[in-house]
Amino acid sequence: MRFSIIPFLLLAIPLAEIAAFVVIxxxxGVWATLGMVFLTAIIGSFLLRWQGIGLFNRINAEMRSNRIPGRDLVHGVMILVAGILLLTPGFVTDSLGFLLFVPAVRDLVWxxxxxxxxxxTMSAGFQTRRPDAGGNARPDGVVDLDEDEFKRHTDPSSPWSDERGSLNKPDNGPGRAD
Structure with missing residues (x-):
């Protein structure tokens, strides 16, 4: 059976937070401990905003120059996780959150x-025939075929084929016979 780290962390992190609160x-003292937790949440929200705006600008610049901002997107996720960790009360999560705000640590994780x-990625174009495969391919993607290069074959099982007569019958409305 494969060991997953997430259930272990869900148990270990709160226990470590409780132990850190007791020791610190x-x-x-109690009031200084609560003040530190409150202060780290405020600092974390400012860091999240400051680094998030800078990262957003870098992602926009990458997108405008037609490059995929993979590194910056991963850094954005790490900054988001850092902000969540800093807003979560506790010293262990605050330490992990502050570490993720350090660009060298984020580069190591990257x-x-x-x-x-x-x-x-998805391309928005259509695939065209090669010029040597018949037809005259133009730079705008239009393929010009001669009459001998194109044949239409109807499928008798298709509801739109002329053999079944579905397109030749007039539509008299619902429930009305011809």
């Missing part, structure tokens, strides 16, 4: 992930 609260990420 015992050293500096280098570890980039070979596992596949970016797929």
């Amino acid at each position: 609260g015992g050293q500096i 280098r570890l992930l980039k070979d596992r990420i596949v970016v797929q």
Whole structure:
């Protein structure tokens, strides 16, 4: 059976947060501990906004120059996770959140992930025939065929074929016979 780390983290992180609150609260006091948690949430929201806006501008610049902003998109996800971690009360999550705001740490995570990420794009064009396959292909993608290069074959099982007569019958409306 394959071990998943997520259930382990869902148990380990709250336990580590409780232990950190007890230890830090015992050293500096309850009010100072709560003040630190509140302060890290405020700092995290400012960092999220500041780095998020800069990253958004870099993604826009990459898109305008017709490049895929893969690295910047992954950095954006890491900044979002960092913001969530900093808004979550606790010292362990705050430490992880502040680490993700450091660009060198994000670059390290990017280098570890980039070979596992596949970016797929969609093209908006149509596929045209090659000029050597018959027809005259033009630069605008239009293929000009002669009459001997095109034949129409009707499928008798198609509801739109002339053999079944579905297109030749007038539509008299619902429930009306011909």
